[in-house]
Amino acid sequence: MRRSDRPVRPGRGVPVDRRHGPAVVRRGPLPLLRRPVAAAGRELRARLYPPLAAVTNRWAEALGEDGFPTDHDELLARCAAVGQHKPTPLVLRYGPGDHNRLHQDVYGDLTFPLQVLIMLSTPDVDFTGGESVFVEQRPRQQSRPVVARPGLGEAVVFPVRYRPHRGARGVHRVQMRHGVSAVHTGRRHVLGIIFHDAR
Ligand SMILES: O=C(O)CCC(=O)C(=O)O
Ligand SMILES: [Fe+2]
Known part of the structure; x- marks a missing residue:
């Protein structure tokens, strides 16, 4: 399957609640992804990847896990080999009342452990x-x-699923989820970069 510029799926992560009058309409933050953004997202993803791979490989060593390739194309090839072909960089738009429930961006068997969000609006x-x-x-x-x-x-x-923590009995995984508290007023745009592709 060809990788496309389409978003992985609407409202990556878990849908948010949005109140329209008395009815509760569930929908995710609006995914906006146009070609130039997709291209920028892909380039950023490839350029941000190597230093993050170095961090995750130290984590993998500490946790006794398999490491990750140092080149992003190699990671994408490994994703494709397990059926993960869809690109994941996404621009999300939140309006008043939109939030994003706590979740983990896991989209198949292969999960690169770190992800990045870039704020595109002024708080x-x-x-x-x-x-x-x-x-x-x-x-x-x-x-x-x-x-x-x-x-x-x-x-x-931030970590997609967990990070290593050195405790009294050695290094163990600390689980992590992320989300977004409700936007009160205005519009909030974020570029989310996940390094693994999705199924
Ligand atoms: O909007 C945000 O701050 C986080 C969005 C999100 O869930 C992600 O980038 O994976
Ligand atoms: Fe997320």
Whole structure:
């Protein structure tokens, strides 16, 4: 199958709730992906990949897992070999009331462990609300939230599923999910870059 510029699927991740009067309409943040954005997303993805692969390979070593190729084309070839052909970079648009439930962007057997979001709007000017939320789940502990408010053009790099943590009994996985708190006013645009393709 040819890789296309179409978004993977509407509202990557899990749908958000959006209230229209008395009815609750469930829909995801609107995926907007036009050709130039797709091309920019692909180039960014390839250029951001090598230093992140170096980090994930240190993680893999610490956790006793298999590592990842140092070249993004090689990762995409491995994705294709397991049926993951669809490109995943996506521009998401959130309007008032839109949010994104806590989720993990896993789209097949092959998951590259880090992903990136790049803020395309100016917080407090273009929108209010709409914080990026990350929740860590450590074994036998209560969940720990972390909130990020990237400015226009700023990026956040975060784990797709888990990160290594050195505890008293060695290195273990700390699970992580991410989402977005409700946008109160305005429009919030984000470029989401996931390095593995989707099934
Ligand atoms: O809009 C955001 O801050 C995060 C969107 C998201 O779920 C992603 O980029 O995977
Ligand atoms: Fe996501």
